[in-house]
Amino acid sequence: MIMVFQIITGLLLLQLLFAVWNAAQLPKLGSGLNKRTPETHPAPAVSTGVRRLSILIPARDEADNIADCLSSVLACGTSGIDLEIMVLDDHSTDGTGAIAAAAGGARVSILQGRELPEGWLGKSHACAQLAEAAAGEWLLFLDADVRLQPQALQAALSTAEAQGGGLITGFPRQLTGTWMERLVVPLMMFTIICHLPVPLVRNSRDPRFVAAHGGFMLIHRASYSRCGGHEAIRGDLVDDMALARAVKRAGEPVILADITGHASMRMYHNAGEVWNGYRKNIYAGIGRRPMLLLGVLMLYLSLYLLPVAAVLYSCLTGQPGTAAIPAAAVLIGIAVKRASDAAGRQPVWFCLLLPASILCLSLIAVGSWRGSRSGGGYEWKGRRYL
Incomplete structure (x- = not known):
């Protein structure tokens, strides 16, 4: 023994x-990139003027989150950014749309979600509708429980334009309150740091080497189109990982970045939410x-x-x-x-x-x-x- x-x-x-x-290999959001990523498509030209960015927030029963999320987005520095902010109210029953409209005012567009078609899962359908309506060169899919720091958008676009295209994602700093949250939620980062060689997320074309967090997904419009967007993964339960793999399969670069200095979130608020949230994803996440x-x-x-x-x-x-x-x-x-x-x-x-x-x-x-x-x-x- x-x-x-x-x-x-x-x-x-x-x-x-x-x-x-x-852990030391995680590039920080906003930092320069030292090595080129393998590409099969030419990178979009890096913008030297105003950058067009669409913030896309799918929201279903997010009355407790949406106002604070929008406040954090609106407080971000946007010098040199043509910013578009859109919220899709996905058939909420708690007044999410009205709260978003009041919090965002004229700077935020509120979309009403269409009925969920056969074969689609809810979040992917909401994101697809947002992407269809957006006009930005870069699309940032943001969950309603994410809070951005003032320099987050500038840092995100700095990293995105250094990469030239593809997907930039990362795990926001996870805030916890109950014991079940403290026990389980930090294990998301634990599994990545212990098992996934971070450099291979960026430097390998193999879609098995990928990690993503659906709360923060910044993707170039051309890359989104090439990989098929959310329509290509419409039935995948773990939509963030599925989209990241689709981006890689399309020959587009993916970066897993350290965004903890620029974004935070509290995903769950009690033991039941932790159990149901992880129960939904774990088995599907390993195929x-x-x-x-x-x-x-x-x-x-x-x-x-x-x-x-x-x-x-x-x-x-x-x-x-x-x-x-x-x-x-x-x-x-x-x-x-x-x-x-x-x-x-x-x-x-x-x-x-x-x-x-x-x-x-x-x-x-x-x-x-x-x-x-x-x-x-x-x-x-x-x-x-x-």
């Missing part, structure tokens, strides 16, 4: 080295492959929970001398979590929650699998998804 924990400790040490290196899900769960439980159980067992049975190697594994695992939390600008003490976080994530993942396996699907914002 000692050898098992020696292997686990060695794997965690390698994981820590990778996580520290990988509905049960053996892959089982493998990931076994790996996570072995690396991050088994050493904790061994330490507790050693202490309870009065054999603290056998806990040294498992304790080292626990500490290294916590250090791995801290590396990802630092990349996401999370509080230092969140790393101590790792064992409980992995347990919660595992339970949600099993629930996600069961939702697909049973055929019952998932419910989100009044709509049912299979």
Whole structure:
């Protein structure tokens, strides 16, 4: 058994080295780009005058978010930017459209969403309608729960124009309030930093090397057209990842950037929302492959929970001398979590929650699998998804 924990400790040490290196590879939004991305299409000419940018916000029952979102957008510096702001009210039942109109005034256009056609999922249909109505050279799909800092749009366009086209996305800084949020939400960044080589998002044409966050998706109009836009992914449950893969398959560049200094959001507000939100996405996000899900769960439980159980067992049975190697594994695992939390600008003490976080994530993942396996699907914002 000692050898098992020696292997686990060695794997965690390698994981820590990778996580520290990988987090350092995230380009910051607004910074220059040192290497060219592989392209199969000529990059659009970089604008030297006024840049045309459309902010596109799909909103369904976002009465609690839409006013603050629009206020943050309207407070952004727009020197040299021809800015268009559009909100699509996707059949809200809580007055979202009226609140958006009052908050945005004449500077914001409010669209009424059309009925959801057969074969489409709600958010993709809303985004497709916004893109159809937009006039900008660059399209920024923004979720209603995102809050921008004043320099966010300038930084985003700086990175976009340095790239020349394609997609720029990133994970906003995640704000949390309840314990379930603190346990689960930061694991989005954890999975990226621990498993996805960030440079390959930009430097590889392989669509398997991709990550995206639907709350912040900045795409050039030509790239959006070449990849087929949201129509090409109309039935994909995890729409942000599907769109990023479509962009890559079209030969367009993709950047996963550190946007935590320019955007923040609180995705969920209670345990039920966390459970339902992640339950809807986890199994679909790994391609509905049960053996892959089982493998990931076994790996996570072995690396991050088994050493904790061994330490507790050693202490309870009065054999603290056998806990040294498992304790080292626990500490290294916590250090791995801290590396990802630092990349996401999370509080230092969140790393101590790792064992409980992995347990919660595992339970949600099993629930996600069961939702697909049973055929019952998932419910989100009044709509049912299979």
